[in-house]
Amino acid sequence: MNKYFSFIALLLLSSCTIVRGYLADGAYGPTSFSYEKQLKDTIVNRGEAFSFGKASVQCEWIDTLHFFNQGRMYSNTTMWEAIGPKTETQGVLIVQNDSIVYEKCTGDITPDKIAGVFSVTKSVTSLLCGIAVDEGYIKSIDEPVTVYLTELLKANPMWQKLTIRHLLDMQSGLDFDDTYSLRLQDLKRLNAMSRLYYGRNIKAQVKKLKFRCEPGTEYRYESMTTEILGLVIERATGRRFADYLEEKVWTPLGMEFPAFLSYDSKKHHAPHAFGGLALTMLDLAKIGRLYLNKGVWDGKRIVSESWIEQSTAYSADNEGYHFCWYNTSCIGADKADYPGYYAMGIRGQILFVNPYKNLIMVRLGLKDDTYAHIPYLFEQLSNIWPE
Numbered sequence: 001m002n003k004y005f006s007f008i009a010l011l012l013l014s015s016c017t018i019v020r021g022y023l024a025d026g027a028y029g030p031t032s033f034s035y036e037k038q039l040k041d042t043i044v045n046r047g048e049a050f051s052f053g054k055a056s057v058q059c060e061w062i063d064t065l066h067f068f069n070q071g072r073m074y075s076n077t078t079m080w081e082a083i084g085p086k087t088e089t090q091g092v093l094i095v096q097n098d099s100i101v102y103e104k105c106t107g108d109i110t111p112d113k114i115a116g117v118f119s120v121t122k123s124v125t126s127l128l129c130g131i132a133v134d135e136g137y138i139k140s141i142d143e144p145v146t147v148y149l150t151e152l153l154k155a156n157p158m159w160q161k162l163t164i165r166h167l168l169d170m171q172s173g174l175d176f177d178d179t180y181s182l183r184l185q186d187l188k189r190l191n192a193m194s195r196l197y198y199g200r201n202i203k204a205q206v207k208k209l210k211f212r213c214e215p216g217t218e219y220r221y222e223s224m225t226t227e228i229l230g231l232v233i234e235r236a237t238g239r240r241f242a243d244y245l246e247e248k249v250w251t252p253l254g255m256e257f258p259a260f261l262s263y264d265s266k267k268h269h270a271p272h273a274f275g276g277l278a279l280t281m282l283d284l285a286k287i288g289r290l291y292l293n294k295g296v297w298d299g300k301r302i303v304s305e306s307w308i309e310q311s312t313a314y315s316a317d318n319e320g321y322h323f324c325w326y327n328t329s330c331i332g333a334d335k336a337d338y339p340g341y342y343a344m345g346i347r348g349q350i351l352f353v354n355p356y357k358n359l360i361m362v363r364l365g366l367k368d369d370t371y372a373h374i375p376y377l378f379e380q381l382s383n384i385w386p387e
Contacts, residue, residue: 030197032090032115032347032366033108035278038262041242041271043250050254050298052282055099062094062102067380079381080104083374088366089348093281095289095360109364111281112257117364118345121261121277122226123311124245124287126168126324128233130295130307131248137236141165145228148235155207162215167229168323169219175212176224196224196274200265203231219318223274226324230273241271253290253297255283275345281362287343288353288360312341312353331376336383342375350374354382 066076083089090109094102109115132138138148141164146152152159158173166172176192195205206228212220234241242261250259262276263269290296291312295303311323320330327341338356352361352375361378 029346030116030118032349032364035114035116035260035262035276038276039264039266040260040262040276040278041240043242043246043259043261045250045253045255045258046246047251048254049256050286051256052095052285053099054103055096055101059094059102062381063104065381065384067377079377082377083348083363089363089374090365091281091363093285093362095285096358098289107366109281109366114257114260114278114280115349115364116276116278116345117284117349117351118275118347119223119226120284120343120345120349120351121273121275122223122324123343123351124249124277125226125230125233125241125273126311127249127287127290127303127307128241128244129164129168129229130303130311130323132233132236132244133307134304135237138164138232141168145232148232149206149228151207156209156211158211158215164229164232166215167225167232169318170221170225170321170324171216171219171318172222172225172228173211173213173215173217173220174222174224175210176222178222193223196227197272201268202227202264202270203268206231219321221321225274227270227272227274230271233273234271240269241273249287249302252300252302253283253286255286256280257283259283281364284351284364285360285362288351288362291341292353292355292358292360312355314339314341326375328375328379331379333376333379336379338382340379340382342378344375348374350378352378352382354379354385357382357385357387359385 062079064078066078067082068075090107091105091111092102093100093111103111133141143164144160145162145164146160162172178193196202199205209224230241237244257280259277259279262272290302291308294305295301295308311325312327314327314329315322316329320327325341325343328336328339338354340352340354342350342352344350347367348363348365350363359382363374
């Protein structure tokens with residue numbers, strides 16, 4: 001009972017965004033369907049739709065295949081034994097050669113149901129940045145962000161050292177801490193992230209940021225960095241993030257379903273470029289198809305091949321994180337003969353691509369406390385996939 005009253009007291013003394021977040025999503029933060037309650041832009045395909053075919057023979061052997069991963073959270077178990085009960089996995093979709101070869105859903109999330117993908121959004125933000133570079137809106141990713149966010153010229157001099165490349169590689173040096181949990185023991189670290197996710201004026205929050213170290217000196221993952229990248233894209237293109245995404249990605253890729261992108265308030269309309277995208281498994285797989293085909297969609301160049309290569313090349317530099325994508329050096333496995341790369345969000349939302357086996361794997365779920373667990377499984381599955 002004392003802990004309960006302490007919790008209530010801390011909530012009352014905390015910022016209104018923590019209270020707002022707790023009332024909206026409870027003690028463990030946002031869920032796959034929190035987007036339904038948020039302010040959001042709708043993103044639609046204004047052209048023809050593209051659909052993956054369904055292979056006549058499904059890869060049912062996946063359900064009986066056993067995985068070994070000594071020292072981690074599974075050993076000699078099937079994929080669903082490893083990722084089902086422990087992670088509340090709701091759906092796995094696997095596409096090869098433009099055909100759905102495996103599809104299994106166990107709960108509320110299905111291939112055609114819209115769900116929040118959290119930090120997978122960062123990888124989509126990177127894609128939009130690449131397109132903005134290709135179109136000349138951003139002259140160079142080695143420009144400082146103050147070229148576009150001129151209001152920061154009068155703030156901390158460190159802003160003039162912070163480049164777009166630093167944002168893409170999580171080397172901003174900003175003093176910011178990601179935590180979504182509203183549990184008692186996490187409240188002291190929570191305020192910044194709650195203001196980013198639930199706050200109503202992100203741009204004002206950006207102006208007050210401090211730096212932990214000089215930009216470019218170290219990798220440290222945190223969401224504010226990609227949020228600033230989204231603001232740069234909007235300022236450079238003169239377009240709202242959602243509108244640019246609709247025109248440059250959603251329509252040319254023939255998305256079958258609408259998507260949603262949350263934002264802070266009607267007054268300021270700053271996009272949640274760090275984690276606000278909600279879409280279906282089927283349409284998320286199409287982002288994988290674009291990267292699998294090195295930026296080309298059915299003969300049309302969407303983003304430069306160079307951008308794709310810089311995003312996805314296998315390298316342990318920068319802890320395996322480049323241009324808002326992870327390569328599989330991040331998961332602690334020995335380098336595979338044919339390594340893949342992936343986008344990842346909290347709750348274990350995964351878009352995994354293996355270019356050597358022409359595989360796209362999507363997992364969406366309600367929770368995941370295993371971090372690199374699912375990409376590791378997908379990497380193992382790719383390794384043994386028949387040629």
